[in-house]
Amino acid sequence: MVSRSSTRFLNICIASFCKAKHLQRAETVIIDGVRLGVLPDVVTYNTLINAYSRFVSFDAAYSVLDRMKEASIKPDIITYNSLIAGAMRHCLLSNCMDLFEEMLELGIKPDIWSYNTLMHCFFKLERPDDAYRTARWMLKELGASGLVPNVITYTTVMRCCFRSRRFEQGLEIFEEMIDKGYTFDGFAYCTVVGALVKTCRIEEASHYMERMVNTDIGLDMASYNTLINLYCKGGKLEMAHGVLDKMEKEGFERDEYTNTILMNGLCEEGDVEGAMEYMNVAGFNSNLVALNTMVDRCCKADQIDYAFKIFDSMHMRDSFTYSSLIHNLCKVGRFRCASKLLLSCVRSGTRILPSAKHAVFDCLRHSGHQREVKRLKSEIKLALSAVV
DNA sequence: AGTATCACTA
Structure with a gap:
C-alpha cells in the first residue's frame, strides 16, 4: 500500500x-x-x-x-x-x-482512442482519397467492435472529407455534429471555416464563422486565429486588426499562428517587404511556416535570390519549402536549378509534392530537354532507394 | 499520474 x-x-x-x-x-x-x-x-x-x-x-x-x-x-x-x-x-x-x-x-x-489516432495518422500521412477511404473503413471496423464514434472521430472524418474535396459530405457531418451536441467547443467550427478559407470559399466560411460567434462558445486562441485569417483572406485587414485588438484586450497574446496569418495578410496586399520586417521585428523568424511563406512570396515578387538567401538560412525545411521554390524556379524557366533542388530534396529524405516534381519534368520537356527528364527520373529513383 | 480532434504555407 x-x-x-x-x-x-x-x-x-x-x-x-x-x-x-x-x-x-x-x-x-x-x-x-x-x-x-x-x-x-x-x-x-x-x-x-x-x-x-x-x-x-x-x-x-x-x-x-x-x-x-x-x-x-x-x-x-x-x-x-x-x-x-x-x-x-x-x-x-x-x-x-x-x-x-x-x-x-x-x-x-483497440479502443476508440486507438481508432481515432490511427485515423488521424492516415489523415496526416496518406493521400486525401486514401485517407478518406481508410476513415470510412475504420468507422465500420470500430462499429463492429461495439465502439461508438465520439466527437474526435467525427472531427477527423470531417477533415478527411474536406481534404479530399468532399465538401458537401463534410458539411453534412458538421450538421450532424451540431445535432449530437458535438459543437460545445470551437473545434468543429474551426475545422469547417479553415477548410473553406483554404479553398477560397470566403462567403461560406463567413457564414459558419457567424454561426460560431452567435453561440455562447467562448472564442479560444484557435478560433481567434481562424477569424483573423478569414478577414485577412477576405482582404479585410482592418477588420482583422479589430479582432486582434479585441483578442489582446481579452488577455490572449498573439502566437505564431497569428503572426503568420498577419504576415500573409501583408503579402496578400502586396507588401512583401513589410511582411518580412514584421516577421523579423515580431521575432518569429525561426518559424518554419512563416519562412516557407516568405520563400514563396519573395519568389512571386521576383526576388528569387532573396528567397534563396532565406532558404539557405533555414535550419529546417519541409516539402513546402522545396516545392514552392521549385515551382517558382520552373515558372521563370530556371529548370537546371529546379532539377538540382528537386534532387537535393529527395536526397534529404523530404517528401516532394507530386505537383512540384511534375512542374520540373514539364519545364524540362518544354525547353526541349527530353533526355534530362529521363535522367532526372532515374536519379530520383536512385536517391529514393538510398534514403529508404 | 499516462493517450486521440480545431487555427498559419502550396
Whole structure:
C-alpha cells in the first residue's frame, strides 16, 4: 500500500518534469526512486513514451518499450495508443501500422482512442482519397467492435472529407455534429471555416464563422486565429486588426499562428517587404511556416535570390519549402536549378509534392530537354532507394 | 499520474 502511493507520487513528479521537457531530470528521479524502493509502473513508462516521442524521437519513445520488458511491466492500451501517436508525429506510417498489429497480437483490444489516432495518422500521412477511404473503413471496423464514434472521430472524418474535396459530405457531418451536441467547443467550427478559407470559399466560411460567434462558445486562441485569417483572406485587414485588438484586450497574446496569418495578410496586399520586417521585428523568424511563406512570396515578387538567401538560412525545411521554390524556379524557366533542388530534396529524405516534381519534368520537356527528364527520373529513383 | 480532434504555407 505504501509503495503504491509512493509510485503515484513518483508518477506525478515524472509527469511534471516531462511536461517541462526536463527528461533527464525525470530519468534521474526514476533512478533515485528505485534506490529508495519506489518502482515505476506502466503509467511511469507511458508518461516517458509520450515525452520522448514529443520532444526527442520515435526511436527514443520506442526504446522505452524495451525497458518495460526488462522491468517485466506489461504495456497496456495507452502504451500502444501513445506509441502509434508518436510514430505519426514523426511521419512513420508503417510504424503506426506495425504497432497496431503488435497490439492485436498481444491481445490488447483497440479502443476508440486507438481508432481515432490511427485515423488521424492516415489523415496526416496518406493521400486525401486514401485517407478518406481508410476513415470510412475504420468507422465500420470500430462499429463492429461495439465502439461508438465520439466527437474526435467525427472531427477527423470531417477533415478527411474536406481534404479530399468532399465538401458537401463534410458539411453534412458538421450538421450532424451540431445535432449530437458535438459543437460545445470551437473545434468543429474551426475545422469547417479553415477548410473553406483554404479553398477560397470566403462567403461560406463567413457564414459558419457567424454561426460560431452567435453561440455562447467562448472564442479560444484557435478560433481567434481562424477569424483573423478569414478577414485577412477576405482582404479585410482592418477588420482583422479589430479582432486582434479585441483578442489582446481579452488577455490572449498573439502566437505564431497569428503572426503568420498577419504576415500573409501583408503579402496578400502586396507588401512583401513589410511582411518580412514584421516577421523579423515580431521575432518569429525561426518559424518554419512563416519562412516557407516568405520563400514563396519573395519568389512571386521576383526576388528569387532573396528567397534563396532565406532558404539557405533555414535550419529546417519541409516539402513546402522545396516545392514552392521549385515551382517558382520552373515558372521563370530556371529548370537546371529546379532539377538540382528537386534532387537535393529527395536526397534529404523530404517528401516532394507530386505537383512540384511534375512542374520540373514539364519545364524540362518544354525547353526541349527530353533526355534530362529521363535522367532526372532515374536519379530520383536512385536517391529514393538510398534514403529508404 | 499516462493517450486521440480545431487555427498559419502550396
